Amino acid sequence: MFDYAEAAVEAALAAGARYADARVMDRRHESMAARNGEIEELSQEASVGIGVRALIGSGWGFASTADLMAASARQAGAQAAAIARASASVAGPALELTPVEVRQDSWANQVREDPLAVPLGEKGDLLVGVTRTMKEHGADTALAGYDIWDTRKWLVSSEGHRIDQHIVECGAQMNATANGESETQRRSYPGIRGQYGTRGWELVRELDLPGNAARIAEEARALLTAPACPSHDAVDLIIGSEQMALQIHESVGHAVELDRILGWEAAFAGTSWLDLAQIGSLRFGSELMNVTADATLPGALGSFGYDDEGTPAHPVDIVRDGIWVGVLSGRDSAALAGLAESGGAVRGDGYNRLPMVRMTNVGLLPGEGSLEEMIAATDDGILVDTNRSWSIDDKRLNFQFGCEIGWEIKNGRRGRMIKNPTYTGIGPRFWQSLDMLGNRDEWTFWGTPNCGKGQPGQIGHTGHPSVPCRFRGVRVGVTG
């Protein structure tokens, strides 16, 4: 496979590129879904090909092909150079990539149980069993599913990189929907998107889907008759760690993507309210807020050995004691922003997608508190968990999130269940109201397998370590 990548790079250089890199990727994806006690879908996909980047002047070109032959690889390299030449007709500022140590290496994540080797029958029985349980306990529609990705990639660059990686990812999810007269209510486990990591099938076993199926079905039904979340302009809000993962993803992770800050996503995903001139001084959140982007966390979904430019995975401080200090970057974005080095956050979704800045594992460092302490310390508040809806503006500032379930908190005790809890806020104002967060025992490495970005669209797998948190003075209960 390295030979194809080398052929592509050499062809791009011969066609005039001053830098080129190529990735051969071989990915297998298996997914199964069950509904109401029956397997509804079983899909296995194999995808292999080569993608080449070429840089001519300050213009990039990218070409990809599924034909894995030396001639096709060379053609892709030449095509990437031709595309780069076309880019130069609407040229940007001069560009020198930030330096990176050139390595020849192999990397693979730890896997105890190869998920693709687990018999399909066993996996199917798991999904059938939990959906039947959910139906028996009140769900009108019970869904369960898993996904497995097994990806091998080979990177070659004109600077001498020669790196192969083998990354195995898997995870699962289930949800129960109950239909009422005029509404539906859903409960998901372990979260709306499930739980995923760079681990083997042992992750799915640890989730204990069977042990939670009855509960979530009963909760979905109970929500139909639960009172609606009251509306408050300012109330204490405790957010469970699964919802916190989404909060981090949307209002921190995307906001610190350097390509957004530079305006490269302005027409689509949007920009960022962050201004590079304020890095190191801007107060993003309270002093309890410490966020890192760390692709070295074992088993987290956003972990790897090297990004798709060959930059070794390493932790990057994003927010320290509430002050914004870092960004997610690649070699070109870092160079244009005047940074000394790439943050190693560039990945492409498959051989035929341009590598671009994506979140790695962007998460909160744990604190000293606990969920129970937060509840006990709250006289009048709301506890919410499990994301249901999410919406945020194009600068990653104004957000409104909905959760599947909530509870009132009165005088330090969890009270009645409430439905349709929503809350809204403005990023920095919200994060500056953070006054309690959970400890290491409550620290979960949540995995989001469906982050959309880029044109053509790509799906990114991102990780978000998080803990339960309390925020003061939040507007909740926004309705239509």
Next chain:
Amino acid sequence: MSDELLDLCERILARVPAEAEAEVTVTSGIDALTRFATGFIHQNVADLARRVRLRVALDGRVAESAANQTDDDALDRLARTTLDAARLRPIDPAWPGLAPADPAPSVEHWDAATADAEPAERAARVGAFVAAADGLETAGFCSTSGESVAFANSAGQRLTGRASVAMLDGIARSGTADGSGRAASVRLADLDGAAIGAEATRRARDAADATDLDPGRYEVVLSPSCVVNMLGFLALYGFNGRAVEEGRSFARIGEKQFNSAISLADDVSHPSSVGVPFDAEGTPKRRVELVREGVTAGLVHDRRTAKALGAESTGNAVPGLGTFGVLPANLVLEAGSSTEDALIGAVERGLLVTDFWYTRILDPRTQVVTGLTRNGVWLIEDGRIVRPVTNLRFTQSFLEALGPGQVLGVGSDARLIGGATFGVGSWVVPSLHLASWNFTGGARG
């Protein structure tokens, strides 16, 4: 190309035992996209794409596999993997069987020049857009694609089709506001970079120095891209046969759930539409009336949802949508006779909205959606635009917004919007003037 792809389908079917039901889809083509931001081309890509999908049923035990390699070894592996997986599956009681042999309507949304477009052609349109912005910062993309599809199954169905589409979509940025311009067509030659850039620039300048407006309920004039966004939720959560089967749809056939001005259909034969005339299961697409003069008239189905509800497939199976169900790929909302000026002129006090952003559904049954405005919002009083306003968040039932008495005008400006919903389909829709829209907050909180 079509014969070549059909031959490939036959090679795969030949690897499946005669007692199995099998269907094969082969797609091949080029997808290219030139992206620009801060006034220069920063990402520029082209993918020579190929995908082979095989689904088999062995006495009702169903499995599916896909690959992108087509040599004999790869096809052997594809067939073996799929058959092995099917043998291990329990019987699927809802398996609807294969689509029978049935010709597809004669539709050819194809332009060879677009499918074969060179990077320089896309770059030229980007350059013209940037130049038209006259110094304002710009961002967006120009894309071209040409895809050929072949389908074959063991029930004798054989279909081929091809489709091309070109899009130019961008913003100009005044420093205090963004304005958007976009167009889509089967033909790249139809896309005028300078004209689209000028439209974006005009909007950006008209939206400059926007001031805040108190949230509340307002009349709105929504552009076609906003309307596409609304229809996406109505389609996925309402007209989707799966949603009806699961009891989470609002749709009640025969009931007047919409304003009389709303007539909506899925129609690949519409002259402005794009796409091939059959779906992922080899069912030919026919015109499906979803709403006729405000009355909910139909649903979209694949073979599974059709079987569950005792209906016929409408040719709306979408690969990859999974348990979400089905989606119309070629929605057409019937245009009216009002120009944009006439729609604005009829507003007592309301807002002209260019785009929606980050819309998410809160409840599929009520169709309450939250989202934000983007790329220009203007206050209208007594039929005249008085000032630009800053972006607003809304929380609104899309069903109620289009309900009886709520649609005050339908535009004559129907246009093709590409990649309409979840990247699926290209829809043809006009602007709408609606009686009430619930804005629940400013973008600044």
